Amino acid sequence: MSTPQNPATPVATKPPSRLYRMWDSDVFFSFRRSPVTIVAATVAFVLVLAAILAPWIAPYNPFDPASLNLMDGFTAPNSNSMMGNYFLLGSDHQGRDVLSTILYGSRVSLFVGVSATLFAMAIGISLGLTAGYVGGTTDSIIMRVADIQLSFPAILIALLIFGIARGIIPPSQQEGMAIWVLIVAIGLSNWAQFARTVRGATMVERQKDYVSAARIMGVHPLVILVRHVLPNVMAPVLVIATIGLALAIIEEATLSFLGVGVPPTQPSLGTLIRIGQQFLFSGEWWILFFPAITLVLLALAVNLLGDWLRDALNPRLR
């Protein structure tokens, strides 16, 4: 925050390496100082890594129906099935290894969550930039639409979009498209936050003189938006994005609970929970418990990172 008081210093010193500068930056400093954030980052990192590496580290491939044996079903954690196969976290009603389904499921959940968030970001940022920069009627219309989106719960919007997709896409292709529909549905129900934030920030940035300077030179408005304004409104977007990611993952889970998620043969964490909760009373707790814990850990870690990022990027808190 403090501005260099001595005008002589910045000129002379040789800039240190990029990596060092990043490590030494205020953001990373606040990171190093917060043990909760370090734990959250570690958890998130491990979960994401495990999800990415699932095909190599998972003991089984639960997405390959041919490799499953029904008779392995309902094996308790840390024991062998009737068929003699070992399951660390037990197996589910289809004889799938719970550990492997979690690894593969996180992959699906993360993919859906990240893609949906990116999609929402893309829409929200472009609309927000346009609204904030152009202003006037365009702004009013975009913001009214955003209001409508915000006032309708994401779940409802996603349900409806899912409905339409079912109507439009021929039945034989629906399964392959399901994951993309899910991404679009969640994305379309979450863009307004981005649009609002970006619009607000854009309206502030637009007033700044560096934009005027570029306009004087005759730089094309689109270039101004993308090269000048966009980088300067990214900080709050990043914060919303992390929290939006956590929300998207949970939203995917809820949609799966309501029965409009990914196919059960390629379950996400949400689908796993939906399946698992059927066995809540029957004693096979592990089918619900482990995916649920994973989901909570993932969402919690991402949320905590978002929290930290919000504070770290807020200059007034430094």
Add this chain to the structure above:
Amino acid sequence: MLAFILRRLAQSIVVMLVVALISFMLFRYVGDPVASLLGQDSRLEDFEALRERLGLNDPFYVQFFRFITDAVQGEFGISYRLQQPVSELIMSRLPATIELAFTSALIALVVGVTLGVFTALRPKSLSTAIIMTLSLVGVSLPTFLIGIGLIYIFAVELQWLPSFGRGQVVDLGWWRTGLLTESGLRSLILPAITLSLFQLTLIMRLVRAEMLEVLRQDYIRFARARGLSKRAINFGHALKNTMVPVITITGLQLGSVIAFAIVTETVFQWPGVGSLFINSVQVVDVPVMAAYLMFIAFVFVVINLIVDILYYAVDPRLRVHASGSGK
């Protein structure tokens, strides 16, 4: 002020029309109501006949126009599934949803604001850290899981509270309330907690963030320099200023409580409009679904209006804006 409200209303009508169009369009694709209306023994010609009778073969705009003209008269037709007038069904289910939503909103607001203020005033204390982390756990769990978990613990294992339904209701003629009987109140606890948890966390975090921001403002510093008491600064000045942005977002959020009730109502078999909606989606009961969406839009519009009026009451700066000088 009147002009301001009138303008809002005009905007609202546009919003309602758009929602009507969207909902109507969407529902055409949710599924084929005919399939669920007719049983296993029906034949193809029956399907065709029914489609014709329901007007499903008419062009899209004809159907939409019919829908709008009826909707304006509060006429949403007869539920395909329950064969009763939709408006009647919605009205009979509304008290349950409103009582649930209202209670949850109240919990969320009171607890959310209290905790938000508390954590903002003690930014470094251990209890703040604990509350903040716990609240995150709250939003990291899907609602349905929380509901099922609460049922398992409090209804099945401990048997303290009912697991489903509204309990005993008292008929007040036009309103059936569960708030006047013990069993009604007991039934309300679990669903209300489930439903409020998400909003509570949101409001709490929002209040905290805003309050921290406000506490750094110059007028707070100046209030300190004037020697005002801590109480007057924290609650008279900081809290009131915090509420301005909080009101808008909270208002919008509370609107979505009613809609969020879908999941909670399903889990707790709460006889409100949300579970009516989900049951209707499953059998593609278009009249009910359309009416429900319109209802949600209406709630949103009303809440927005109330928020605007509140805003107007709280923030004197807006009064100039509202009375003419634009932005």
Add this chain to the structure above:
Amino acid sequence: MTEPIISVRNLVVEFPLRRGLFTAVNDVSFDIMPGEILGVVGESGAGKSMTGAAIIGLIEPPGHIAGGEIYLSGKRIDNLPPEEMAKLRGKRIGMVFQDPLTSLNPLYTVGQQLVETIRRHLPMNEAQARQRAIELLGEAGIPSPETRIDSYPHQFSGGMRQRVVIALALSAEPDLIIADEPTSALDVSVQAQIIKVLKQLCESRGAAVMLVTHDMGVIAETATRMIVMNKGKIVETGSVGDIIKRPKEEYTIGLIDSIPSIRDETRRHEVAPAATQLVKVENLTRDFDLSPSFFDRLVKGSKRSVVKAVQDVSFGIRKGSTYGLVGESGSGKSTCARMLVGLIPPTSGRVLLEDEDIWESGSGTQKRRQRVQMIFQDPYASLNPRWRVGDIIAEPMRALKLVSGKREAEDRVADLLEKVRLDPIVMRKFPHEFSGGQRQRIAIARALSSQPEFIVCDEPTSALDVSVQAQVLDLMRGLQDEFGLTYLLISHNLAVVRQMADDVGVMHGGVLVEQGPVDEIFDAPKVEYTRMLLNSVPDISKVE
């Protein structure tokens, strides 16, 4: 002899920062007697505000008093528990902050805030407190206080708000008033009024005032004694006359020297400007439509409302000369400038660059883009914080396709950086790594990069310290001589204009009320408004 109201002994304020301990105030000692106004000057970051904050006990954590003592009427207060200290604030020590726009809570009426403060400190009931509040507002110079007391802050102008803030600070008749830059957000004319109010109040009540500012002129007009601070330390203490007329320390000498005076008559050019006019402004007019929406007009019958920001302004600028544009805030100076550089289109009238209308599309626009540039007021906002300095300076060349390769651009940038006296190595850095003055030089380098002939400077130095201001003005002058540049210089600092401009135009309410050679206008203003403007400028030359 009477006891000093406030007595500061060896005060040290420290900030434990990430990269070590930062000492904001270092071993500062001074006293203020009853009825005395002590001026505190020094450039930005000198520790002036921190000293004030330390006295009233409002240093933002993690800052804290690390040493020294503070006595209020002989009683030590720096080590009081927080609740005790809170009781002193407002009652014994009042404070006025710089920004009147943010010091008042927008949600309460002025009266509510006054009554609340009064009742906190004085045993009065609601009605009495209200009566007192009205009196205070009146004393602070608010006309018809009985009716204005129920207004909200946003219904007051900046100057009035600042008076309210002063009334608030005085409401419990404190012995000591700390005024931290109470006028720097205000117009010169308003500033003069506020200074008057402050002075009167102090005299009539016998209170002590600590007046923090970096405007030496204000001190010269108000204070009796002053201290000069630099880097947390007191450089010099003494009577205002002594220090201004006979500064002893080198730092003070430099400071006083770099203050431009409105009476200054140093010559500006080595090369005299040509007689041909480069820029001609003809009947320039600009309206802003602030009408309510169509719907509102329909429902409420509210009227259209139009702000006439610039009305029928005509002037010409000679090639190689500097044209100054002065006038109070909101008089339309910036609007003019924005039309001149092509940021907003005029409602009517023309801007001619060598007889070509720059608002005509095609060659006019192209010509304007290359030959007209602008330097802005805020050096922090005029550079994109995410861009490297090299890219910032090269942007006009790239946008206007004046260079072909990367190498060429880099060479040109290095060249330009040297021109503005910066090491070319800074190309790789980001703007936040520079001080305000350095940034303004980068902005100038950017403006020069398209090799323009005409540069519009909208308050180029008003965000800078006096010493830095002197450097920047110096640079601008040098560049003008070197490249034969033509400037339009907008400033409300009349002294700066006097020092820089050849011709000057005075604007008031969107109209150009007077124009002519700078010496003529400043020495013998013909218009009443110009005279008023010139008179309200605090100036160190007024000190005896």
Add this chain to the structure above:
Amino acid sequence: ETVRWARASDALTLDPHSQNQGVTHTFAHHIYETLVDRDVEGNLIPRLATEWAVKEGDPTVWVFTLRQGVKFHDGADFTAEDVVFSLDRARSDKSNMKQLHAGVQSVTAVDDHTVEVKMSGPSPLYPNNLTNTFMMDKTWTEANNAVEVQEAGSTDDNFAVRNTNGTGPYMLESRDPDVRSVLKLNENHWAETKPAVTEIIYLPIADNATRVAALLSGEVDLVQDVPVQDIERLGSSDGIKVTTGPENRVIYFGYRFGDAPLKSSNITDKNPINDPKVREAMHLAIDRNAIQQVVMRGQSVPTGVATPPFVNGWTPELNEYPEKADVEGAKALLAEAGYPDGFTITLDTPNNRYVNDEAISQAVVGMLGQIGIKATLASRPITQHSPLIQNSETDFYLLGWGVPTFDSAYIFNDLIHTQAGHYGAYNPSGYTNPELDAKIESLETEVDLDKRNATIAEIWAKVQEDRVLLPIHNQVLAYAMKDGMNLDVHPENQPRLYNVTFGE
């Protein structure tokens, strides 16, 4: 005694002829009554009709003798008039029950207690169609303007939808759709033994977990739709017992036949399913016992034929199925058929209609995967699933088939006969065999039961040989209730609470 009875969904309407749907009928059976009924073994038993027989000399006329001294809830007498009225109403255009009475030409009252139903041809099995056709009071219905059946999508409100006047053992006290309905005992019911249950509180609870929780926490006494995985837990809980029994419903998979290539397969020049070898291979690949053990937790009766044992025409021989999956044999057959590497196909499954429907399909996907057939699972709610079948948009699908007439002809008509007119509504896949079609049509009018049964056997033999359908199992139902209550499982999942007894 009061019984709080929970199941997954509510009756759709109280109008007995408006919906032909099990849940609605089950509820109606407590208020209204039918001429004939079915007991828990699936046998026809008298209810409002004491006797029924084909008229001597005219095989196209059925004669029903009505029970005497029966009164409606409002006190009116039950007479032949009412039966004629009710049957006509059930046959009327807007009634959803009309398919069951398609063969009826006219209904006449011979005297106060005799009714004759004239069919368009000999209809030996017609009484089987009457088990869900309820008798209404003519006067009451006419007085309340409810002669027309409420039809879906109509805009007026029908009195009979919300009000009842039946002859049944219970009277409707209050009803809040989807929430709670209360029935109280009809003191004037004709039956000699009064039901032990004097009050029924009917509570629809949609969510499985919540429904089970409600029983565990003692908030309900009887849960009808018990998830199979919870049977064990409920059975072993104190104070709760579970009764199970077979339902008259078979779960099977259907295919798309014909030469046109499949819509969802990588084989784009022909239809692999059309090859009997492929179908045989799929039949061999399924391990029905594993599905029963794991997916159904023992709560199903695996079968090799697409008919439940209750149905006329079922034989133990037909029912035989491979004890274990024969993966090698199936692979060999596939190779022989020209698909050594298998092929891909989409399997459409409902996910909220039958017991563990989605999980069964999922298991089958795995089993087919082992012989190289890579199936993609597409799971949908039944409302979206059934249009796929009706519109022939599916290549491979799961369906359950209940047989309300308890006769194989019901299955043949809809699932085996070529799709045409009244026939083949659920044979979207285009299986066609003119010889079989002729045989199926002959069943309708054949009066000689032995001859008829022989034809049925022939048809089944051909169906099995062709592997037209891929049957998995017959569904088993479970009712969970508090200890001390006795209620047997009804094969049509229509428990009658007036048959409940208390005590051991």
